Every structure is written in structure tokens, then in C-alpha cells.
Amino acid sequence: MTTTPYTSPIPVRRAHLGDAIASEWTKMRSLRSTLWTLGVMVVLVLGLGVLLAYAIGEASASPDAYEGGSVLTLGLLGMLLATVCVITLGVLTITSEFGTGMIRTTLTACPSRGRVLTAKAIVFFALVFVTTTLVSAFTAAAQCAVLGTTGGASAGQWIRVTVGVGLFMAFLGLLSLAVGALLRHSAGSITTMIGLVLLPYVLAIGLYTRELNDLRTALVEYSIPALLGTLYTGGPVGGMPMPSGWQPLWIIMGVTAVALAGAYTALDRRDA
Amino acid sequence: MIELEGLTKRFGTKTAVDRLSFTVRPGMVTGFLGPNGAGKSTTMRMMLDLDAPTSGTVRIDGRHYRELDEPLKYIGALLDAKALHGGRTAYHNLLCLAQSNRIPERRVGEVLDLVGLSAVARKKSKNFSMGMGQRLGIAAALLGDPRILMFDEPVNGLDPEGIHWIRNLMKHLATEGRTIFVSSHLMSEMALTADHLVVIGQGKLLADMSMADFIQRNSRSYVRLRTPQRELTRDVLASAGLTAVDAGDGALEIDGESTERIGELLAEHRVVLHELSAQRASLEEAFMQMTAGAVEYHAHDGAGPQWGADVKGA
Numbered sequence: 345m346t347t348t349p350y351t352s353p354i355p356v357r358r359a360h361l362g363d364a365i366a367s368e369w370t371k372m373r374s375l376r377s378t379l380w381t382l383g384v385m386v387v388l389v390l391g392l393g394v395l396l397a398y399a400i401g402e403a404s405a406s407p408d409a410y411e412g413g414s415v416l417t418l419g420l421l422g423m424l425l426a427t428v429c430v431i432t433l434g435v436l437t438i439t440s441e442f443g444t445g446m447i448r449t450t451l452t453a454c455p456s457r458g459r460v461l462t463a464k465a466i467v468f469f470a471l472v473f474v475t476t477t478l479v480s481a482f483t484a485a486a487q488c489a490v491l492g493t494t495g496g497a498s499a500g501q502w503i504r505v506t507v508g509v510g511l512f513m514a515f516l517g518l519l520s521l522a523v524g525a526l527l528r529h530s531a532g533s534i535t536t537m538i539g540l541v542l543l544p545y546v547l548a549i550g551l552y553t554r555e556l557n558d559l560r561t562a563l564v565e566y567s568i569p570a571l572l573g574t575l576y577t578g579g580p581v582g583g584m585p586m587p588s589g590w591q592p593l594w595i596i597m598g599v600t601a602v603a604l605a606g607a608y609t610a611l612d613r614r615d616a
Numbered sequence: 617m618i619e620l621e622g623l624t625k626r627f628g629t630k631t632a633v634d635r636l637s638f639t640v641r642p643g644m645v646t647g648f649l650g651p652n653g654a655g656k657s658t659t660m661r662m663m664l665d666l667d668a669p670t671s672g673t674v675r676i677d678g679r680h681y682r683e684l685d686e687p688l689k690y691i692g693a694l695l696d697a698k699a700l701h702g703g704r705t706a707y708h709n710l711l712c713l714a715q716s717n718r719i720p721e722r723r724v725g726e727v728l729d730l731v732g733l734s735a736v737a738r739k740k741s742k743n744f745s746m747g748m749g750q751r752l753g754i755a756a757a758l759l760g761d762p763r764i765l766m767f768d769e770p771v772n773g774l775d776p777e778g779i780h781w782i783r784n785l786m787k788h789l790a791t792e793g794r795t796i797f798v799s800s801h802l803m804s805e806m807a808l809t810a811d812h813l814v815v816i817g818q819g820k821l822l823a824d825m826s827m828a829d830f831i832q833r834n835s836r837s838y839v840r841l842r843t844p845q846r847e848l849t850r851d852v853l854a855s856a857g858l859t860a861v862d863a864g865d866g867a868l869e870i871d872g873e874s875t876e877r878i879g880e881l882l883a884e885h886r887v888v889l890h891e892l893s894a895q896r897a898s899l900e901e902a903f904m905q906m907t908a909g910a911v912e913y914h915a916h917d918g919a920g921p922q923w924g925a926d927v928k929g930a
């Protein structure tokens with residue numbers, strides 16, 4: 345038995361957010377599910393986008409049909425389906441830690457819950473934003489090439505369907521991550537998020553009376569698929585006070601901020 | 617050094633850990649003993665700041681866990697349940713931990729070597745056997761070369777070779793001056809590894825003493841004898857200041873005297889003996905007695921067939 349306490353040759357410094365981000369990035373890239381969900385997303389968006397462009401190109405020969413940048417809206421279908429991938433990845437980023445017990449190891453290594461969640465959020469957000477923006481830009485360019493026209497789309501429209509859509513999808517994923525942190529359960533969280541996406545449509549169908557016309561329209565217009573669509577189309581042209589332009593992004597940012605605040609509080613208060 | 621003061625955890629109405637106060641000292645293996653459900657894992661989770669105590673405090677080298685700069689360099693822990701992601705390779709499971717505490721990447725290879733997992737470093741950890749999983753958990757605990765190590769029931773589910781390996785590892789780590797805190801529900805396991813013993817039952821502290829003291833206090837040695845002349849024997853022993861206690865099966869038990877002395881004493885009085893032997897109550901018995909009032913689930917004594925009686929009757 346010795347009386348001198350052990351001293352390690354490894355120096356101790358103050359760990360910071362950067363270290364947590366490096367750690368979360370390793371976690372993200374070392375799981376096959378990351379590659380799968382993002383891979384499926386890329387194939388869906390690009391594949392469907394190009395297929396659609398070919399189909400439409402066959403149907404109408406005149407390039408004037410795409411005036412006003414409407415050629416860019418062809419990316420919407422693939423992106424709508426891609427929301428499922430982003431939701432799944434966002435949820436799994438946190439719930440897989442609770443499911444496997446890894447969260448206990450993570451928190452003993454980094455006892456600051458806030459830092460862990462922030463690092464996860466940053467890594468996830470950056471990954472989804474970059475992937476979605478790139479695949480959107482590539483898909484739109486491919487569609488224009490197939491149809492032989494850009495349809496006179498403005499720079500603003502281009503930025504909205506690339507960077508705008510990238511941000512929207514990244515925030516949607518972050519919202520899923522926050523829901524995962526609150527519910528801690530993979531299937532439950534994914535179901536909740538899919539429900540959030542579909543519920544407005546179910547309600548709209550269920551509330552089919554003339555008196556509820558306005559409510560029904562609002563439900564649909566503010567649903568996640570419609571908000572995403574607005575980024576592509578620019579929104580309703582009529583006089584209705586519905587989201588248009590960049591507004592969908594501010595809406596999803598607000599919702600995500602609230603959910604994320606809840607996630608921070610829950611992670612700090614509850615036992616791991 | 618880890619200091620617990622009045623540590624308490626309640627889950628609803630159930631008190632899992634009840635005002636625990638003790639100190640885990642460096643340079644030795646401190647055994648944390650208690651029956652299943654005694655609150656060992658809960659206590660350890662609170663030490664690591666995973667569960668928030670209902671009241672009381674834990675200090676690690678004088679600081680709260682959250683105040684440690686790079687905790688893996690102070691304290692490494694192996695928890696009772698699997699606490700790594702099976703979808704990742706052994707290497708990546710350790711790498712992400714190393715990065716969060718700025719532990720050099722070469723350390724990952726070193727600890728994998730140390731626990732004998734280098735050959736499967738690039739394999740997904742969900743395909744590991746129980747023993748390999750346990751070794752990976754220990755590699756994670758050793759990653760930061762910490763001065764405090766905590767193992768929750770490390771030998772559970774291991775084969776004899778694995779058990780032997782863990783015992784030696786813990787002893788070796790202690791001789792380097794590290795603080796080792798290891799839990800078990802088996803007294804026999806503790807007797808082989810621990811220098812100091814903390815015993816709990818139903819969340820309460822029952823004993824906190826050196827292993828040597830525990831053995832001395834709790835392993836009663838006595839002399840057992842059988843004789844057809846019970847009354848005469850009692851009288852002879854009484855005249856020598858000894859008390860013979862009925863053992864229940866017709867034998868007598870005497871505390872505090874050697875077999876030699878008792879044999880000679882009874883021979884002087886021409887007492888016939890059928891048996892004379894030195895006995896030692898096992899530590900396991902001592903532990904069971906100590907925690908008798910504090911186990912969650914009792915086996916029903918006498919509910920099953922009485923084998924002893926059957927054999928005698930036949």
C-alpha cells in the first residue's frame with residue numbers, strides 16, 4: 345500500500361465546447377445510421393427531382409412553361425419525403441444515447457448537460473444544413489439542365505431553395521432532436537414528429553364544415569409540408585395573410601427555440 | 617479521495633440511499649458491499665453526478681463532480697449496465713470519449729492493448745461477449761489514466777479467467793496509489809480484493825472498517841464438541857469459567873478457548889467425547905447476519921421440502 349496518491353502524466357486543462365464538438369462529430373460519423381439516413385435523403389431528393397424533370401420535359405416541349413422560376417419548385421417533392429430522414433436522424437442523435445446507456449458515459453465525460461446538448465445541436469445542424477443545401481443546389485441545377493432552361497429564376501429564389509431549404513430542414517431536424525431529448529425514446533419521438541407533420545392534414549379533413557373554413561386553411565398553410573412548399577413557391581399570391589417568402593424559416597426557428605429550451609431544462613433536471 | 621456526507625436518494629416514497637456518510641481513501645481497494653437492491657448502483661450514480669441526490673453531498677478531491685475540469689482524468693467508472701453504443705466500434709466508442717476530455721488519441725490504443733481488445737478494436741461492440749464488453753467498459757474507465765476508479769459489480773457474468781484478471785488489475789491499480797472503489801453483493805469476492813469495507817443494507821450504512829477488522833470482529837471462532845455426558849461436560853466447563861451453548865443438533869459450542877485446552881480439561885474428568893473440533897463462522901454468514909434485517913426479498917425459510925429431516929427419518 346502506498347500513501348502518495350497517483351498522478352497521471354496526462355496534463356489536465358479546462359475542456360471547452362470545442363472538445364465536446366469534436367467528440368460529437370466522431371459519434372456522428374462513426375455510426376452507420378448517419379450514413380444511411382443521409383444517403384437515402386440524397387438519393388430521394390436528387391433521384392425524384394431528376395425523374396420529375398424528365399417526365400415534365402417529355403410532356404411539354406415549350407420551355408416558356410417554366411417562366412417566373414417555377415422550374416425550381418420541382419425539388420419540393422423529394423424534399424418533402426426527405427423530411428422523414430432528417431426527423432429520424434435528429435431524433436436518433438439523442439435517443440440512441442438514452443437507449444444504449446451511452447448517455448451515462450457521455451455525461452461522466454462531460455458533466456455539463458448544456459455543453460453536451462449544444463455540441464450535439466451544432467454538429468447535427470451543420471451536417472444537415474450543408475448536406476441539404478448542397479443536394480438542393482445540385483438537384484435544381486440538374487433539373488434546369490434536363491429542361492434546358494432556368495425559367496428566369498431570380499437570385500432570391502435560388503437562395504431560398506438552397507440555403508433557405510437547407511436551414512429549414514436543419515431546424516426541423518433540430519426540433520426533432522429537442523423532442524428526442526424530452527421523450528428519450530426513439531419510436532415515441534419519431535412518431536410524435538411524424539404526427540406533427542401530418543396532424544394538420546388529418547384535422548383539416550376531420551373538421552369538414554363550412555364554418556371552420558378559415559381554421560382549416562390556417563392548419564394546412566402553417567403545416568410543416570406547406571411551410572417547406574412556401575420556400576419553393578414563394579407563398580400564396582392572393583391577399584390572405586399566410587406565410588410567404590422567408591417567413592416559414594422564422595416560424596420553424598421559433599418553434600425549435602421553444603422546444604430546445606425545454607430540452608435544456610429537462611436534461612439538466614432529470615436523472616440520466 | 618471521495619467523501620460522502622449525508623447522501624440520500626428517494627425515488628417517490630422509496631428511500632434507496634439513506635443518509636450515507638463515508639470516505640473512500642487512496643492507495644487501497646475499498647469494497648462496497650450490500651445485497652441486491654441495497655442502493656450501491658444508485659450511490660455510485662450520485663457520485664458521478666448522473667442522479668441528483670435528494671439531499672447530501674459528494675466531494676471528489678474536495679470538489680463537486682461538475683467542477684472537475686476534465687473528469688475522465690480524475691475518475692474513471694464502470695457502471696453496472698452497458699453504457700456504450702453497440703453500433704460503434706470499440707475504437708470509436710473510446711475515441712469520442714477521449715476527445716471530449718482532450719486525452720491524446722494514442723491513449724485509445726494503449727487502453728485497448730491493456731485490456732486485451734486490440735484485435736477487435738475495429739469491430740462493433742454490440743457483437744462483443746459479456747467479458748469483452750466488460751473489458752471495453754474498463755478500458756473506457758482507464759482512458760484518462762485517472763487517480764480514482766469506480767467499478768460497479770465488475771465480475772458479474774464473467775468467467776473465472778475474467779474474474780481473476782479484474783481482481784489482479786484492481787490490486788495493481790491500488791498499489792500505484794490510486795483510489796479504487798468497487799461494489800459487490802458477494803462477501804467472498806470482497807474478502808479477496810478489498811482492503812477496506814463499506815457495508816450497506818436498504819440504503820443505510822452498516823459497517824465502515826478495514827477488512828482485517830471486519831474479519832476479526834465478524835468471523836467468530838469457537839470449539840464444537842459432542843458427548844453423551846452433556847451435564848457433566850457443562851459442569852466441568854463452568855468450573856473452568858467457560859460456557860457451553862447448545863448448537864441445536866445435540867452438539868455444544870464453546871467460545872474463547874482452544875480445542876487442546878478443552879480436550880485436556882475434559883480428559884482430566886474422564887468425559888467421553890464423540891467429537892471435538894475447531895470451527896470458524898464464514899464471513900458470508902457474518903455478512904448475511906449483518907444485513908438480515910435489511911434485505912429486500914427474503915427466501916421463504918422452511919417453505920421447501922426439509923431434506924435434512926427426510927434423510928434422518930429414513
Ligand SMILES: Nc1ncnc2c1ncn2[C@@H]1O[C@H](COP(=O)(O)OP(=O)(O)O)[C@@H](O)[C@H]1O
Binds near residue numbers: 650656
Ligand atoms: N430510477 C429508479 N427509479 C425507481 N427506483 C429505483 C431507481 N433506481 C433504483 N431504484 C430502487 O432503488 C433501490 C436500490 O437500487 P440499486 O441502487 O440498483 O441497488 P444495488 O445496486 O445495490 O443492487 C432498489 O430498490 C431499486 O429498485
Ligand SMILES: [Mg+2]
Binds near residue numbers: 656
Ligand atoms: Mg447494482
